[in-house]
Amino acid sequence: MIAKRIRIIALLAISLVFLLAWAFPILWSVLNSLKTDPDVLAYPPKLVFAPTLEAYRDVLFGSASILPNLVSSLVISVGTTVVTMLMAVPAAYALARLNFRGRKSAGFYVLATQMLPPVGIIIPYFLVLRNIGWIDTYQGIILIYLSFSLPFAIWLLVSYFEDIPFEMEEAAYLDGASRLRTLWRIIIPQVRGGIAVTVVFVFLNAWNEFLFAVVLSGNTVRPVTVAMFNFVSVEQTLWAKLAAVSVLAMLPVVVLGVVAQKHIVKGLTVGAVKGGGRR
């Protein structure tokens, strides 16, 4: 009895350590975004302070507003997500269902692109974009983001498509539906959970991306992850503003996570097909 209790306490303690380690940066950002710069630098750190929204006002409406950067991030992320999904859904369906020459190797190449170290391909990407004049443009960044979001999305979606029994599709054909209509009316509604998950991941990857953005963006198109560094300079770091931008950049991510959670319902197909599954 006592041993069991000790085990529970130990588990709780370990979980708490991990939770704190995970939550610390977020907590730090939220707290510091509400402080003034002197409060941020105070030592020992002040736990009790007069909260202020000054940092937020400055980064949003001040001279160095990051609003355009948030818009840039949004355009890039939404653009990447939309184009990715438009291409990944049919591609994943084809890989999961159709028999064509090179299907197996196509599946492998999709995965292989995920294994390349991103830093290794940044320079070639930069050169290509520069040559076609797409540096510091939305289409340039979205194109490059597609090169890793698309394989990832396809790879994720294929498993969802494969889980739908063949018979479901065959039933639709016999009911008089064309392949496209079957895809639209029968298949996609059943993988909407998977599509929601994929949308979230693709959006987040694009939203959070920094490495490619810092190389391929410029003054016109500068996502918020890159713009944050305006607040870090050789002479000083504007901690409160940096923290405020961080919190603002995190918000859409949190909102998306909460919204998508509802859609990610597992087992939508359970019960519809007895003993069904892969064949």
Next chain:
Amino acid sequence: MSGRGEVRFADITRMHGEFAALKGVSFEIQPGEFFALRGPSGSGKSTTLRILAGLDAPTAGRVFIDGKDVTSTDARDRDIAMVFQSYALYPHMTVAQNIAFPLEMANLPKAEIMAGVREAARKVKIDHLLDRKPGQLSGGQQQRCALARAIVRKARLFLLDEPLSNLDAKLRLETRAEIKKLQRSLGVTAVYVTHDQEEAMTLADRMAVFMAGEIQQVGTPAEVFARPNSIDIAGFIGNPPMNLVPARYIDGDVVIAGHRLKTIMQAAGERDVVVGIRPGALRIAPDGLKAKVELIEDLGDSAVLDLDCAGTLLRVRVSDGNVPQEGDAISITARARDIHLFDPVTRKRL
């Protein structure tokens, strides 16, 4: 309705790589007929159904429906409805939407679709479940929903792929009878794949028995039961199946374990044969084949005896009135017309 739903398979072959799933299958189904496809697993019956539906293409041969060559016609243009073994209901749609789907695909007006859905649901008695999702239905109700979706369109052919195999025994009996009534009232041609003896016997007007990718016999269930035309069919049809014993044929008699049994064959001469006798055709008699009762399987209203007859296993079905004890020595016999003779080499009926 008449004249619709005639099917002809002309020399259909289907290869899966090197493996021949169907080796030149030909048969015809008359309009309005209830036609069963029977055979052990992997014999080609499901492949035949899928080729008829247009879900698989034959490697060679032609499929005709109502006299028209549909070999290269898409499944959706064949005007065929099918009930799958798994039911294949659309899980994200309600029962009503499931049933409405074929009508929607045919671009019928809304009012007509509604009426059609109601009527089909009423026919299979699920009109009170229209707003449920398939996941909220019992197995039997899902089955009915699949049936309703198949009959709603009034297709010219109605295919059923082991539709009852996922139901429990009681429900299976009920649904079996209902499927038959439904098919009669609709007057539609039905093609039914099953491995169940009773289903085929009770439902089918005629059946085709598949063995290793070939049709070995086509006929009414009674015909196939009474005169199986090969050893394989004899060993497949019936529960328990026919006893098959190697024996010697001598001038109209067969000799099994030293005992002579009369047959209806007249031919003189001597040769090796395989004798087939249904378990129900063997009777306990004072004079006959000597045998020892090894095991008794009591089925309630009858019993199946496993007999050791000089080293050969024979099964006998007896009514509950005169069941011997295990270990008893008995003698058995059969009427001449109940004795089937097969050629041990060609495996065909003699």
